[in-house]
Amino acid sequence: MVxxxxxxxxxxxxxxxxxxxxxxxxxxxxxxxxxxxxxGDLPNLKLKxxxxxxxxxxxxxxxxxxxxxxxxxPFTNGLTYHAYVQDRLVCxxxxxxxxxxxxxxxxxxPKASVLPENFLKFYIRFTExxxxxxxxxxxxxxxxxxxxxDRAFIRLSPELWNETRTLxxxxxxxxxxxxxxxxxxxxxxVLEKNKTYRLVIDGRFRSKQGIPLGENYKKIFEVGxxxxxxxxxxxxxxxxxxxxxxxxxxxxxxxxxxxxVTQMLKISNERxxxxxxxxxxxxxxxxxxxxxxxxxxxxxxxxxxxxEDLAGNNFHRLFDVDxxxxxxxxxEANWSxxxxxx
Amino acid sequence: MNFSVDLKLKEANxxxxxxxxxxxxxxIILMFSxxxxxxxxxxxxxxxxxxxxxxxxxxxxxxxxxxxDSENGKVFALDTKDSKANAEAADFNISSIxxxxxxxxxxxxENMTISDLAVNPISKSVYLAVTHTNGSSxxxxxxxxxxxxxxxxSQASFDEQSLEDAVAVDAKDRRGRxxxxxxxxxxNYSNGKVMLTGLSNKEFGSTFRAMPFxxxxxxxxxxxxxxxxxxGQYETDSPIKAFTTATMAGKDYVVASYTCTPxxxxxxxxxRAGEHVKGRTVAELGNxxxxxxxxxxxxxxxxxxxxxxxxxxxxxxxLENIENFSGSLTxxxxxxxxxxxxxxxxxxxxxxxxxxxxxxxxxxxxxxxxDGNLQLWTANNRWL
Numbered sequence: 001m002v003x004x005x006x007x008x009x010x011x012x013x014x015x016x017x018x019x020x021x022x023x024x025x026x027x028x029x030x031x032x033x034x035x036x037x038x039x040g041d042l043p044n045l046k047l048k049x050x051x052x053x054x055x056x057x058x059x060x061x062x063x064x065x066x067x068x069x070x071x072x073x074p075f076t077n078g079l080t081y082h083a084y085v086q087d088r089l090v091c092x093x094x095x096x097x098x099x100x101x102x103x104x105x106x107x108x109x110p111k112a113s114v115l116p117e118n119f120l121k122f123y124i125r126f127t128e129x130x131x132x133x134x135x136x137x138x139x140x141x142x143x144x145x146x147x148x149x150d151r152a153f154i155r156l157s158p159e160l161w162n163e164t165r166t167l168x169x170x171x172x173x174x175x176x177x178x179x180x181x182x183x184x185x186x187x188x189x190v191l192e193k194n195k196t197y198r199l200v201i202d203g204r205f206r207s208k209q210g211i212p213l214g215e216n217y218k219k220i221f222e223v224g225x226x227x228x229x230x231x232x233x234x235x236x237x238x239x240x241x242x243x244x245x246x247x248x249x250x251x252x253x254x255x256x257x258x259x260x261v262t263q264m265l266k267i268s269n270e271r272x273x274x275x276x277x278x279x280x281x282x283x284x285x286x287x288x289x290x291x292x293x294x295x296x297x298x299x300x301x302x303x304x305x306x307x308e309d310l311a312g313n314n315f316h317r318l319f320d321v322d323x324x325x326x327x328x329x330x331x332e333a334n335w336s337x338x339x340x341x342x
Numbered sequence: 343m344n345f346s347v348d349l350k351l352k353e354a355n356x357x358x359x360x361x362x363x364x365x366x367x368x369x370i371i372l373m374f375s376x377x378x379x380x381x382x383x384x385x386x387x388x389x390x391x392x393x394x395x396x397x398x399x400x401x402x403x404x405x406x407x408x409x410x411d412s413e414n415g416k417v418f419a420l421d422t423k424d425s426k427a428n429a430e431a432a433d434f435n436i437s438s439i440x441x442x443x444x445x446x447x448x449x450x451x452e453n454m455t456i457s458d459l460a461v462n463p464i465s466k467s468v469y470l471a472v473t474h475t476n477g478s479s480x481x482x483x484x485x486x487x488x489x490x491x492x493x494x495x496s497q498a499s500f501d502e503q504s505l506e507d508a509v510a511v512d513a514k515d516r517r518g519r520x521x522x523x524x525x526x527x528x529x530n531y532s533n534g535k536v537m538l539t540g541l542s543n544k545e546f547g548s549t550f551r552a553m554p555f556x557x558x559x560x561x562x563x564x565x566x567x568x569x570x571x572x573x574g575q576y577e578t579d580s581p582i583k584a585f586t587t588a589t590m591a592g593k594d595y596v597v598a599s600y601t602c603t604p605x606x607x608x609x610x611x612x613x614r615a616g617e618h619v620k621g622r623t624v625a626e627l628g629n630x631x632x633x634x635x636x637x638x639x640x641x642x643x644x645x646x647x648x649x650x651x652x653x654x655x656x657x658x659x660x661l662e663n664i665e666n667f668s669g670s671l672t673x674x675x676x677x678x679x680x681x682x683x684x685x686x687x688x689x690x691x692x693x694x695x696x697x698x699x700x701x702x703x704x705x706x707x708x709x710x711x712x713d714g715n716l717q718l719w720t721a722n723n724r725w726l
Contacts, residue, residue: 032476049448056448057492072492073478076449120546131475133455154601154632155652158397158412158457158473158525160543165477169543174601208476260544306545314545 021090024083031209032074033095042067042085050080050092077210103128103207105217108199109259110283110310113220116227117193118177118319120312122170123259124201129165129208132158138202139170144195151176151183152190165208177312178320191223227311230318231255233303238339243296249288251301256283256310264304269297283310294341302336382406383421383499385556391418391495396471396479398529398538399460402555407460407469408536409481410526417529417536419555421499424465424483431466433720434487434706440716443472443482446490451716459696459708459718466700468718469493484718503536503557528635531555532587533594539582541601550582550596552613584633588645590665597647597664599633605649605683607664624667625683627657635696639705641726648705650694656707657686658726689725 022042027035038045041062046055047069058071075081075095083091109123136159141152153170160169175183176190191197201217235254241247249267259280267274267288276290305315312319315335382404394413401407405425409418436442440451447454457471457479468484481493525541540549585598587610594610598621606621613619627633632652638661639646645661663684693710700706703723710716 047448049445049450052445054442054445057446058448059494071448072480073447073449073474074476076453076474079448079450081448129477132477133457133473133475156525156527156541156601157455158395158527160525160541162543163413167543171546171601174546206475263544308545312546319546 020092021088022083024091024093026075026093026095027068028098031097031099033077034074035068035070036075036081036083036093038067038069038083038091039065040067041065042090044085045069045090046084047071047081048084050082055084097209097211099209100211101128101207101209102211103130103213105201105213108217108219109280110256112256112283112310114222114224115191116225116311117189117191117223118226118228118311119191119223120172120174120177120308120310120319121258122199124168124170126166126168126207128211130161130168131206131208131210132161132165135159135168135170135205138205140200140202141190142198142200144197149190149197151187179322193223193225196220196222227255227309227313228318229255229309230313231257231307231309231315233301233315233335233337236301236337238301238337240339240341241290241294243294243341246290246293249290250281251286251288253284253286257286258308258310258312261303261307262286264307266302267299268302269295269299274299296341298338298340300336300338302334305334382556383501386419386421386499386501388497388499391420391498391500393418393479393481393495395477396473396481397457397526399458399469399471400529400531400536401460401462401469402531402536405462405464407462407481408529408531408555409471410529410538411479412525412540413477415505417503417505417526417538417553417557419501419503419536419557420481420495422462422469422483422493423499424462424467427464428466428486431700432487433704434468434484434700434718435720436484436487436718437715439708439718442490443470446482446492447472447474447480449474456696456708456716459698459706461698461700461706463699463701468698468706501557503553503559505538505551527581528584530586537585537587537596539585539598541581546581550598550613584636584649586636586638586647588638588647588661590645590661597636597638599627599636599649601632605659623683624664625659625686627651627654627686634694635698637697637699637705639699639723639726640702641723644726646726648689648697650697650707654688654692656689656691656694656697658689659684659686691721 022038022040024036024038026033027037036047043060043062045060045067047058048055056071058069060067060069077095077097080092080094082089104127106125106127136153136155139153141149143149151173154173156171161167172190173183176187178184199219201213203213203216206212231253237252237254239250241249262278262280265278274290276288279287279289281287303315308314393409393411395411396409397412398410399407402419405422407420407422409420411418440456443456444451444454453475455473457473460469462469470482470484471479472482473479481495482490483493484490526538527541528539530537534555535552536555537550537552542549581601582598583601585596588595588597595607596610596613597605597607599605604623605625605627606623608619608621634650634652636647636649639648647659647661649657651657667684691707691709694707695710696708697705700720704720706718706720708716708718
């Protein structure tokens, strides 16, 4: 059997030395203890968490004088497990995490210190993969009087993590932003113009490995005017790069854009898509770093029409459309602007 | 079909004829049901069903469980092989179910979440989608209010449908990963179709998908956009949090509840690719509230929508009232936490997280009691 995982003899906290009647080790993979391996033929090996009433589920296999118990999810770091054979305690162990990488918050987008009254989304970038299903217990918004703003965020299930669980999207309560919906009429906007707010992420929020952030994260921002304009490429300014150089292309949006715009832009020429990386310099400026040096000629910058500004207005339509004002909807799928490299 | 049976019947006496006819019909029914089963599971393969995130569950016919997996960007159809009819299922009543599930998985309740619940309509077993904080997901089965087990998916019989094709392909980040996450918020099977709603971490809008089952890669409704109106003046789209299907006056509808509280219906026949579908807002269900789950139950010829909510008790709405409610909401509601539109009755069940129909007369609920105890229990249709 090919086992990519490496075996690490268990050297962690052994709580019941007298109970270690068998020699054993934990099979670890990606910082998690995936299985218990015990010397001897023990087909009736059963496990339970210390203090639990019932035994846990898992697959027990006996091969070559070794018994392996594999639970359906990895053993939880920090919990103590007892292994039994016919009601006799044969060993105990407490898996610990060798990787002590402390998670931190790398950035919160938008970076601006002034946000529109109808602001919609924060993106929180962590340095480590984080735990799932618990974030909203650790997320708070306080007004300038220091009072917590109740019902500021919508608690989504599932949470909106990226694939590596290092980037989380959170939404301000949309029912309070959308004009004339019940929550908006009765409770008003979450954010009020000309007031200051404090976004706080509790330091007890943990990484996937169970290690907490440690310190509370704070972002202080002010609230400005409501944004009731659709973004438009007409306001964009492109700082063209020079040919034969691997220079960065800079785009000034003319207004703060949602962080997801980094994934909704592309540059092409007559030969096809130009490969490279998009980096948000700040909320109103983005850079494109090409893989290869620019060649002279005509290029086209295209944006997916569903890219949004900070208030959730996209190129097609406003976040909420006032039908009495007959705000027209644009139906183009993409918007683009041409530029030259000389 | 054996036509010689018919010839022999002519010479038989009446009693034998009836008996033979019965046997023949029974054989034909069996043959057709076996054929139907073959059709639905014909493309199923056996292997390791690797689920990354079990977000939503719903049962289809013949013990097939549909599982929405946001991490994989797929819908799986799992043959649970749990198809023994159980007409006399006992009530479910399990207190501290999170503690018991946690013990089964070898962890503690604070390290896991029950993401969804579905009842197998044939066996009446309860299935739970359980997610550990480290991201692992498992399927837990509870039989007859007693036996709790983890469903082993390493040798499962299943089919799958990718959702990736339905999502625009985006530029990748520095390491070639897409920033996009399309999180499945609800999933339902109805009339040969699997329907899903989702939330995107990039765009704020409604995403509704429907695909035929057995899967054939067809997702014609992927670009559907559903709008709803707020009091006649504002038109907006918003992600759907929970939905179900219902038949009203012989017509099939999708009944959807949005993250921003309106209850909206639209005819299933309107769900066509690329259409700008405007749903009819029939109620605003109050503030401080997020819809969590909804089902339809029948009693005395009437159908009722039951909806679980984050901050309000389970609501009961007579479908006939929705059917008869004409137009969209136009009246303002002045009082705090007021609601508008069709009448609903608040049932005395607060903090219900999940619900599903157990049989024609009963439904099961996952409810957080006032003392913090998470209980799986059964209510009957006297509440309807």
